Amino acid sequence: MASHASNVESQALKLLKDEMRGSAYEHPLLGAKLALQGDDSPISPLLTWEHARVALFDIAGSADYDRASRSDWKCYLLGNKNVGELVDNVRVSSLER
Secondary structure (H helix, E strand, O other): OHHHHHHHHHHHHHHHHHHOOOOOEOOOEEOOOEOOOOOOOOEOOOEEEOOOOEEEEOHHHHHHHHHHOOOOOEEEEOOOOOHHHHHHHOEHHHHOO
């Protein structure tokens, strides 16, 4: 099961990378620690787009994903949600609105 999850995650990361080629996207932060309002323990998304308030979690970070999903961040679990939606949310033109 773990190899299946990592294979799905790898495919999702490749698709995300392919979709976000070019300069029209905010650059993600790798390994950022985020403090959620009203929560004393920081969360650790796989990738974070700070300006867009978008966080991407891997399967190992699903507990942090659950906590962050109750905040004002747009949260995605790798391989679970539509990558196109995440890409749209970090597009520079959508951040300027």
